[in-house]
Amino acid sequence: MNRLVIKNLKKSFNNVWALKGLNLVLNPGEIFVLLGPNGAGKTTTLKLIAGLLHPTEGEIFIKGIDLQKNPIAAKSVIGYVPDEPFIYDKLTGREFINFVAGIYKIDRADYEHRLAELFTTFGVGSWIDEMSEGYSHGMKQRVIMCQLLLHDPDLILIDEPLVGLDPKTSKTVRELFLRLKENGKTLFISTHTLSFAQEVASKIGIIGAGELKFIGNIDELARISGKKDIEEIYLQLSEVDRDEKKITET
Ligand SMILES: Nc1ncnc2c1ncn2[C@@H]1O[C@H](COP(=O)(O)OP(=O)(O)OP(=O)(O)O)[C@@H](O)[C@H]1O
Ligand SMILES: [Mg+2]
Numbered sequence: 001m002n003r004l005v006i007k008n009l010k011k012s013f014n015n016v017w018a019l020k021g022l023n024l025v026l027n028p029g030e031i032f033v034l035l036g037p038n039g040a041g042k043t044t045t046l047k048l049i050a051g052l053l054h055p056t057e058g059e060i061f062i063k064g065i066d067l068q069k070n071p072i073a074a075k076s077v078i079g080y081v082p083d084e085p086f087i088y089d090k091l092t093g094r095e096f097i098n099f100v101a102g103i104y105k106i107d108r109a110d111y112e113h114r115l116a117e118l119f120t121t122f123g124v125g126s127w128i129d130e131m132s133e134g135y136s137h138g139m140k141q142r143v144i145m146c147q148l149l150l151h152d153p154d155l156i157l158i159d160e161p162l163v164g165l166d167p168k169t170s171k172t173v174r175e176l177f178l179r180l181k182e183n184g185k186t187l188f189i190s191t192h193t194l195s196f197a198q199e200v201a202s203k204i205g206i207i208g209a210g211e212l213k214f215i216g217n218i219d220e221l222a223r224i225s226g227k228k229d230i231e232e233i234y235l236q237l238s239e240v241d242r243d244e245k246k247i248t249e250t
Helices: 042-049 071-075 093-103 108-122 125-129 137-148 167-182 194-200 218-225 230-238 240-249
Strands: 004-013 016-026 031-035 057-062 078-081 155-159 186-190 203-208 211-216
Touching (some): 031 194, 042 057, 093 125, 167 186, 203 218, 211 218
Parallel strands (some): 031 203, 155 186
Antiparallel strands (some): 004 057
């Protein structure tokens, strides 16, 4: 069964379209990376799939469950990391994770062992028992990553996963994503880090002004753009509209 099906998804803010009719199907074991300039609609798309925004039009199905009609069931199989993750200042990382586990009604005995592994993977060390107000941005990101995987979500949505992570942690994150993919999870990631997209994506989408302009694996996008280097591919494909406009203007 398709893991994620998006049909004609539209979102407007104050009568301005932020997303203009997105169609997308993702399957188990895929990493979809969404690229596009600032304001293109990446965060809006992720928030719609996470159920944090209501679509103006269109439908979203997660493992066949209609997100609009059955939000609790649909959201229970999603893990979402926003672009600016929030942890209550006065909670320790561990308290925050326990709090989230409570929301998802996860049995504590089930996750203690897995959580200990995740703490080691992400090197959170003794920080986990410090109040999060003292965390660096990267440390917050690491704790959020541990929390993300706690309820074993099948569809993982991550907005800008690498911002603020040091090189070693960002390598850990890349390896983790590939491992999740091997385990049949589906990842939908928005980023500006092109090398990351090249390394992990099984499918890349390029969005501009609320419209998905291109979708394909790196080889397909290279063929369409006539370029080899990921940066050149991206610049060529993301600027198609601008070039067309130039042509009509002159
Ligand atoms: N709550 C909101 N109210 C009004 N307009 C919004 C709101 N959220 C997003 N927008 C608008 O929707 C458009 C898409 O924004 P979005 O945050 O999805 O872009 P993005 O691709 O994530 O950009 P970035 O790369 O900067 O993160 C922008 O024009 C933005 O100003
Ligand atoms: Mg964004």
